[in-house]
Amino acid sequence: MARTGRRPGQTETREHILAAARNQFGQRGYDGTTIRGIAAEAGVNPALIHHFFGTKEQVFAAALQLPVDPTVVLATITEGPRGEIAQRILRLFLSLWREPETRQSFLALVRSVSTNEQAAGTLRQFLEQVMLTRVADALGISRLRLTGVMSQVMGIAMVRYIIRAEPLASAEEDELVALVAPVIQHYIDG
Amino acid sequence: MARTGRRPGQTETREHILAAARNQFGQRGYDGTTIRGIAAEAGVNPALIHHFFGTKEQVFAAALQLPVDPTVVLATITEGPRGEIAQRILRLFLSLWREPETRQSFLALVRSVSTNEQAAGTLRQFLEQVMLTRVADALGISRLRLTGVMSQVMGIAMVRYIIRAEPLASAEEDELVALVAPVIQHYIDG
Numbered sequence: 001m002a003r004t005g006r007r008p009g010q011t012e013t014r015e016h017i018l019a020a021a022r023n024q025f026g027q028r029g030y031d032g033t034t035i036r037g038i039a040a041e042a043g044v045n046p047a048l049i050h051h052f053f054g055t056k057e058q059v060f061a062a063a064l065q066l067p068v069d070p071t072v073v074l075a076t077i078t079e080g081p082r083g084e085i086a087q088r089i090l091r092l093f094l095s096l097w098r099e100p101e102t103r104q105s106f107l108a109l110v111r112s113v114s115t116n117e118q119a120a121g122t123l124r125q126f127l128e129q130v131m132l133t134r135v136a137d138a139l140g141i142s143r144l145r146l147t148g149v150m151s152q153v154m155g156i157a158m159v160r161y162i163i164r165a166e167p168l169a170s171a172e173e174d175e176l177v178a179l180v181a182p183v184i185q186h187y188i189d190g
Numbered sequence: 191m192a193r194t195g196r197r198p199g200q201t202e203t204r205e206h207i208l209a210a211a212r213n214q215f216g217q218r219g220y221d222g223t224t225i226r227g228i229a230a231e232a233g234v235n236p237a238l239i240h241h242f243f244g245t246k247e248q249v250f251a252a253a254l255q256l257p258v259d260p261t262v263v264l265a266t267i268t269e270g271p272r273g274e275i276a277q278r279i280l281r282l283f284l285s286l287w288r289e290p291e292t293r294q295s296f297l298a299l300v301r302s303v304s305t306n307e308q309a310a311g312t313l314r315q316f317l318e319q320v321m322l323t324r325v326a327d328a329l330g331i332s333r334l335r336l337t338g339v340m341s342q343v344m345g346i347a348m349v350r351y352i353i354r355a356e357p358l359a360s361a362e363e364d365e366l367v368a369l370v371a372p373v374i375q376h377y378i379d380g
């Protein structure tokens with residue numbers, strides 16, 4: 001039995017819509033994307049998207065939860081030695097970005113927050129109210145230090161996948177971990 | 191009276207040259223673009239471009255509204271104790287972002303590289319062929335380490351000014367320097 005009691009067909013349709021949404025947000029940014037456009041790509045009626053998710057903003061929020069699932073990040077941080085937290089965080093993000101689908105999600109997010117104030121606000125709320133509180137509590141560090149960690153992770157994504165400046169863009173994951181993990185660990189240990 | 195005392199015709203000519211420059215850099219990349227080519231497209235004498243802007247590097251900075259003059263960055267890095275390079279770099283960028291005009295320039299740049307592959311490519315070439323080489327040579331560090339520094343500076347801008355996640359968004363500059371400068375210095379010192 002499905003956890004939510006939904007028929008399997010519904011779950012598939014939701015996933016299908018979210019995949020179309022990620023693609024549309026990635027291609028067109030937040031502003032350029034419409035529910036109608038997502039519906040057209042997913043081959044469903046726009047009303048169904050409204051029914052499943054609500055507004056465009058809520059479709060966006062649903063689509064962006066994938067690359068930054070709080071539960072996975074939290075588990076990554078807490079399960080293992082404290083001295084290797086930075087390494088685990090970095091390897092988690094590198095593994096997400098390695099996969100085209102999750103990388104596209106992340107890039108769509110950067111594009112949307114860079115060009116759309118509402119999208120930036122949505123992400124900001126999500127980070128401040130969900131992610132930062134839970135992770136800072138789990139680590140026992142200040143939220144300022146945690147936003148420092150976040151800035152370093154986002155910056156790596158910007159340089160590696162958006163600007164694609166060498167040699168960082170083509171660096172091996174192990175090489176990047178050796179370079180960046182000590183820096184992130186510094187934010188955690190103070 | 192115009193603020194700069196320029197005749198309106200000069201302002202128009204400058205804008206005309208910058209539009210041609212943006213088009214040339216976009217079409218041909220940083221390497222493939224020449225002052226002569228920009229002059230031809232703008233229908234002006236190449237000497238006028240040198241007179242208004244200086245070198246190709248400076249035309250590029252003006253055309254992309256680069257928030258910082260490459261010459262200033264280089265001077266900031268090389269003039270002063272090596273152990274305080276990170277602090278100087280960070281204070282330079284914080285001072286640029288503090289001013290609405292330069293902050294807007296920087297945000298415009300992030301938006302255009304995030305949404306436009308051609309803009310990202312042009313910036314990438316400029317960074318790889320001009321900035322990174324010169325700064326890495328001046329510092330005597332690897333280019334990989336330098337792209338690490340760049341990633342941290344960009345990440346701070348993303349979190350502080352684009353996502354505006356607290357508490358980093360409202361942190362005092364001194365507090366930010368105390369938090370982030372040791373991290374950047376770590377990239378430099380290894």
